Amino acid sequence: MSNSEGAYVTRLRATRGLTVQHPQLATETSDIERAPPSHLNHRQHVSGSTVKLVASRRMPPARPLFRPHCLAGSLTPFLCPPAVFFDAPLAAVARWCRIRQPLPLARCSSSTTEAPRRQFQPPQTQPSHLNPTPDNYALTPFADRCILTVEAGAGGHGCVSFLREKYIEEGPANGGDGGSGGNVYIQAVRGETSLHKLARRRLIKAGRGRNGQGKMRGGERGADVLITVPVGTIVREIQRHDPVGDEILAYRQAERFGRKLKGEEEVEGEKGSFRSDKWLVFPGMIPSELNRMTFPTLPPPRKSHLAALEPQAPIWLDLDKHMETPMLLAAGSMGGVGNPHFVTPNQFRPKMATRGDPGMKISMQLELKILADLGLVGLPNAGKSTLLRALSNSRARVGNWAFTTLQPNVGTVVLDNHKGRPAVMKRGRDGQLRENFTVADVPGLIEDAHLDKGLGLGFLRHVERAAVLAFVIDLSAGDAVQALKLLWREVSEYETLRGKELNAETERRMVTYKPPSSLTSSTDLVEFPDLESTIEPLPFIPTTPISAKPWFVVATKADLPNTQDNYAALQKHMGDVRTGAQPHPSNRKNAWKSNVQSVPISAIRAEGVEVIPQLVMDLLEE
Ligand SMILES: Nc1nc2c(ncn2[C@@H]2O[C@H](COP(=O)(O)OP(=O)(O)OP(=O)(O)O)[C@@H](O)[C@H]2O)c(=O)[nH]1
Numbered sequence: 001m002s003n004s005e006g007a008y009v010t011r012l013r014a015t016r017g018l019t020v021q022h023p024q025l026a027t028e029t030s031d032i033e034r035a036p037p038s039h040l041n042h043r044q045h046v047s048g049s050t051v052k053l054v055a056s057r058r059m060p061p062a063r064p065l066f067r068p069h070c071l072a073g074s075l076t077p078f079l080c081p082p083a084v085f086f087d088a089p090l091a092a093v094a095r096w097c098r099i100r101q102p103l104p105l106a107r108c109s110s111s112t113t114e115a116p117r118r119q120f121q122p123p124q125t126q127p128s129h130l131n132p133t134p135d136n137y138a139l140t141p142f143a144d145r146c147i148l149t150v151e152a153g154a155g156g157h158g159c160v161s162f163l164r165e166k167y168i169e170e171g172p173a174n175g176g177d178g179g180s181g182g183n184v185y186i187q188a189v190r191g192e193t194s195l196h197k198l199a200r201r202r203l204i205k206a207g208r209g210r211n212g213q214g215k216m217r218g219g220e221r222g223a224d225v226l227i228t229v230p231v232g233t234i235v236r237e238i239q240r241h242d243p244v245g246d247e248i249l250a251y252r253q254a255e256r257f258g259r260k261l262k263g264e265e266e267v268e269g270e271k272g273s274f275r276s277d278k279w280l281v282f283p284g285m286i287p288s289e290l291n292r293m294t295f296p297t298l299p300p301p302r303k304s305h306l307a308a309l310e311p312q313a314p315i316w317l318d319l320d321k322h323m324e325t326p327m328l329l330a331a332g333s334m335g336g337v338g339n340p341h342f343v344t345p346n347q348f349r350p351k352m353a354t355r356g357d358p359g360m361k362i363s364m365q366l367e368l369k370i371l372a373d374l375g376l377v378g379l380p381n382a383g384k385s386t387l388l389r390a391l392s393n394s395r396a397r398v399g400n401w402a403f404t405t406l407q408p409n410v411g412t413v414v415l416d417n418h419k420g421r422p423a424v425m426k427r428g429r430d431g432q433l434r435e436n437f438t439v440a441d442v443p444g445l446i447e448d449a450h451l452d453k454g455l456g457l458g459f460l461r462h463v464e465r466a467a468v469l470a471f472v473i474d475l476s477a478g479d480a481v482q483a484l485k486l487l488w489r490e491v492s493e494y495e496t497l498r499g500k501e502l503n504a505e506t507e508r509r510m511v512t513y514k515p516p517s518s519l520t521s522s523t524d525l526v527e528f529p530d531l532e533s534t535i536e537p538l539p540f541i542p543t544t545p546i547s548a549k550p551w552f553v554v555a556t557k558a559d560l561p562n563t564q565d566n567y568a569a570l571q572k573h574m575g576d577v578r579t580g581a582q583p584h585p586s587n588r589k590n591a592w593k594s595n596v597q598s599v600p601i602s603a604i605r606a607e608g609v610e611v612i613p614q615l616v617m618d619l620l621e622e
């Protein structure tokens with residue numbers, strides 16, 4: 001790590017007699033040593049029963065990355081950087097600081113006894129793509145759900161204008177009509193893997209139509225917008241504000257029941273009064289003239305003919321296929337009409353035009369149903385991120401401590417780079433030759449993750465969204481069969497929990513059923529309230545049960561000594577599961593076990609990983 005920007009660690013409050021099990025990697029230690037000086041003495045400030053300090057050039061993130069319960073002995077001021085992780089009770093995190101001195105290993109070694117921990121093993125190889133230093137990573141922004149408001153373009157205003165030429169002092173009306181607003185389209189495309197770009201934008205507006213101009217020139221159409229989302233996105237409408245739609249409804253009702261519309265009360269016959277939201281008048285007009293003016297009946301409210309292509313409200317779309325052409329979400333509104341539209345035998349020079357219609361606003365929740373083709377499930381520090389690096393060009397963060405990965409990393413494994421024969425020739429569901437598949441490396445699961453421990457339920461949700469699961473098991477970290485059982489226990493407990501919640505949710509919705517029209521009340525969305533806090537949670541997306549998904553085991557770190565026996569036991573267990581001698585680790589009846597197998601690999605040396613793409617492709621067809 002270059003030390004130009006300095007190393008950041010967290011200063012810890014001092015207490016006596018506690019153990020510091022030290023920076024685990026030699027690389028990290030040397031990073032700390034090379035870090036620029038500061039005023040702190042580590043002996044006074046490092047305490048706790050176990051702490052791993054890792055230096056990083058990254059500045060503290062703007063938002064907390066950890067939730068309190070994910071750290072044993074929760075840390076109060078919640079500003080943990082990605083670079084620091086504590087895995088045992090500590091006094092508190094005080095503030096950010098720079099380290100002055102190197103942290104000598106000897107001084108920090110244990111004095112009080114703790115539960116025995118795995119001894120630090122220095123890395124064998126030089127830093128490389130598969131054995132990177134902890135600061136060699138790229139954080140891929142990721143979001144799998146977001147709330148988005150789209151607004152179709154408003155129409156441009158009509159124009160009040162008159163012909164003026166030599167010898168024609170008072171020419172006829174020649175104001176052009178306003179242009180219609182831009183449309184909002186949506187398209188699910190291959191290659192997108194995350195909704196983070198949309199999550200950041202929150203509001204997407206199509207362009208407004210331009211106003212009409214003199215000499216009968218119509219306004220230009222507003223610019224359309226296209227929202228591209230990953231394949232497997234669910235779009236659910238939360239609220240809708242459609243002023244023109246409401247007007248059309250009111251107009252039809254008034255026609256049917258013979259009621260007068262707003263603005264027509266005071267006048268007799270067919271003429272209406274001035275409505276500032278509907279009419280535009282000649283700019284040179286004085287107020288008294290305006291008062292004397294009579295306005296014709298407003299033209300009936302209308303929508304663009306494209307509105308017929310909009311999906312029915314409330315919108316619920318399951319975009320699970322690549323779309324060749326975009327789909328219309330909200331059509332732009334119509335522009336206002338120019339003053340020639342109001343010429344009558346009595347009124348040759350009307351001084352009014354109509355304003356363009358306001359655009360429709362729709363608030364939607366977008367959620368990724370499918371995260372990736374392959375999901376890597378494993379205990380913390382098992383080697384998932386290293387495996388992802390070995391399979392793809394991902395630069396997921398790798399570090400020899402738990403919870404290095406805090407958010408899913410989605411990498412793409414290229415099967416065909418168009419430079420020769422594809423690595424694996426398989427056709428996807430759409431009949432096209434597959435060129436790649438995606439792999440999601442999710443944060444590690446720990447015991448009781450289903451009770452929201454560790455990084456909790458959010459990440460089990462990601463596990464649920466992969467088509468095939470790979471259980472990554474560290475052969476050097478104790479009994480591999482037990483580890484596999486523990487992972488399956490968490491996953492299946494989560495499945496049970498989800499089933500219960502789904503039932504409760506269905507019951508609740510059946511009791512408090514609201515017709516869709518009441519959901520789409522147009523008055524709710526005039527301003528943008530904090531939708532995330534106001535909306536009721538939407539129902540879960542039904543997906544295949546986790547235990548019914550195809551899965552296999554990746555036994556990693558097979559390069560380390562004394563791992564053969566562990567692998568042999570695991571292989572035997574897998575054989576037993578396949579033949580039915582042992583129950584499926586999830587203990588579920590309809591669990592998938594037809595072709596379960598284990599693959600021994602060394603991700604750090606990229607050995608054995610080449611069989612995984614073929615295996616995944618086979619399982620994706622199941
Ligand atoms: N010897 C050896 N070490 C490995 C192998 N794979 C990963 N490691 C090391 O194991 C440590 C943890 O690897 P990560 O890839 O960060 O593990 P992870 O499962 O992503 O960890 P979390 O993100 O914290 O859940 C790193 O120090 C890696 O260098 C391997 O095949 N052989």
Ligand SMILES: [Mg+2]
Binds near residue numbers: 385397398404405441
């Ligand atoms: Mg990781």
